[in-house]
Amino acid sequence: MTNQQDLEKQRRLTLQDGKAWAGAFGTSNHAGKSVNLNTALQLSTVWACIRLTAQAVSCLPLSVFEKQANDDRVKVGNDENIAEVICDSPNQDQTPLEFWETKVAWMLATGNAYSEKVESTRRLLALQPIGSHDCHPVRRNDGELVYRVHDRGKTEDLPREKIFHLKGFGFGGDVGLSPIRFGAQTFGSAIAIEEASGRLFGAGLQASGVISATQRLDKGQREGIQEIMETFVGSSNAGKLMVLEAGLEYHRLALSPVDAQMLENHRFSIEEMCRWFGVPPIIIGHAAQGQTMWGSGVEQILLAWLTLGIDPICDRIEARIQKQLIRPTGNRRRYAEFNREALLQMDSTAKAAFLSTMTQNGLMTRNEGRAKLNLPRMDGGDVLTAQTNLAPLDKLGASTDGNSARAALRAWLSDQQDERTSK
Template sequence: MKLLNLFRAKTTPEAQSRPQASVGQLFDGLDDPDLLAFMRNGGGTASGAYVTASKALQNMALLRCVTLISESIGMLPLNLIERGDEKKYATTHPLYRLLKSRPNQWQTAYEFKSLMQLRLLLHGNAYARIIRSRDQIIQLIPIDPALVTPKLDDQWNMQYHYQRKNGETLILPASEIFHLRDLSDDGIVGLSRVKLAREAIGIALQAEKAAARLFKNGVMAGGALSSPDKLSDEAYTKLQASVEAKAGADNAGRWMILEEGLKAEQFANTAADAQHIENRNHQIEEIARAMGVPRPLLMMDDTSWGSGIEQLGIFFVQYSLQHWFTVWEQATERSLLTPEECGKYFIKFNERALLRGTLKDQADFFTKALGSGGQQPFMTANQVRELLDMSKDKSKHADELGTPLIKDKNVTTNPAKN
């Protein structure tokens, strides 16, 4: 009888848990890139948050990290420089204008570099289609990283499979793609920092949701009025009117007159509230650590501002941006210069724009660069003027290194003329 019961149709459905779609995961349509990422990765984290590149940017700590790095890369000049003793800008080369001012028909150099760096930080890869005319690069067209798959063929040549909007796949050689990649475990595809840190980001997003729910549904009263006896209707009405009359910023700090034995009891922050704030601060540290940005630049530490701001800026350039400078410089030389041109030119960011310091610091540096105090000069007058965005001095010796100036008491002499 029990064996037959195994095959007998059940007339009443059992009450059992069934897998349900995650509540609150909305997509703009079938072409939403978040939908594709959700289908590929499952979308979830241990914290229950759904983390993709666009969702992650809703966290303020990550948004600050990404915008800080992307804007810094976008505003710094990326120069094409001729090799040799003079090392002057290659202004006559078509690539100089492309990197300096106009990479394509609708973007400025700042917008192009910021967008590429943003995608590089979020996806681990950034791509741009190289458009040539008569063997000269005339445009760099950004491509969505979700539509590009880099692969190595059997001859160890890099190929890029680009999926067009009509669904067609276009196979492009490495000579037609400008590829920026973050750290990689295979040398082909860069690792996405958002994916690697998605658990930390997920916890941060859930902590923000918890804080939002507290403001929406939690009791935000500052205290309570208690009475040993039940209040009469008249006393309750008077008390309610008195409380409402004392509300607002203009009445902050004023005392209330209590009647009928009422006692005021102020609510204090609980240990759970303090732990919630501590957890949120810890997640900010985790995100800052993943993106390589110092905590003070996320507006976390007031004590690091003031006299330490100069050292903080140097730290940010050396340990946060220098990695990205190298990625950009070597990728542009690999993809945008021919092997013959690599022997004549090199590409470099001008990071001095972030390290200028105060006017006093600049004045001290430039006087030493020109040979003040008996030091061997290493800059000409026109090189100093160029760094200050000033027009060139057309005098005879403005492009020549001077001789060390020795300061003797109140008289400055040039030993070469004595």
């Protein structure tokens, strides 16, 4: 009975449990709007930033490699347990793309992503995802780190060895920082602007004009005009033709400065929210003032996003796989790595230039290049070649019969030219 009471006590929200209150009811802000994951995701900018970043990372192929004695790297097949889990089948329900998309989405939104490690005799069998709102690390009085998991009405403390924890940006400590929580002022203002603009356009005729009369109207006439005007109010009645009589005149009003400023603030809030997620506005389809949606400038912005936004996330995941999944097995020669070259998959020009450079400078064989295009291997395609007549690397600088003949012919022609000149 005592254990049950202790369990119920742990499940209750306390005044000191700020994270639980923030997740359930949102973080306070000057706009007076509740800001939590649910309300933030109703903003198209937040949805697009999280979706595009999570998709960009999850679509990259992930592989496990092992360092050899001569510093070569050999790819580990997916028949190995860790490679099979993280690269082929993380759990019974998800594909690798869905799993990593989920992890990156949670990390971007809350700063943390959790998965329970399912093991048997120290062999990793699966990674079961846990919602970030249902798990959080706790430091006990003795300094031991445990993870408190809420699952189907029950609360359980799991040891750190049972949890695979991805942490976002932070100042150290046991958790990453949530942009939605710390950006509550920005997101709260954006929610307020969305609601205000919705009311503005939902009111229809509210800011479009006024009716004036040349004579005083009695109560019945006012009520009659009011009934007529109500048939033109609302977005569903936009475009109807209004007929005025008895000296009534309609005066059109321009958009008030307050409303105009609200629309400008709406544009600015998009850029502000993008800053919290490190995504350039052009990536989500929002062009800044005077910026076009195409050209070399946008291409450079995209490269900057891949370098400063996508690559650091990949590095975080690779480091956590190394620390929490591979290192406990004792095999420190292995490591996981995303194939960043997959980002060139849809750019045929960039991909062709990349493969051409790699094969013509002795960094990749032609069969390795063909494999990246899903083409079959060819005989003689496993030799490294360089730009000098595409000769094998061990033949660079060596004299061949053809080179000797060409050199002799050039010398003979030079001698003949000298003789004619001397005569």
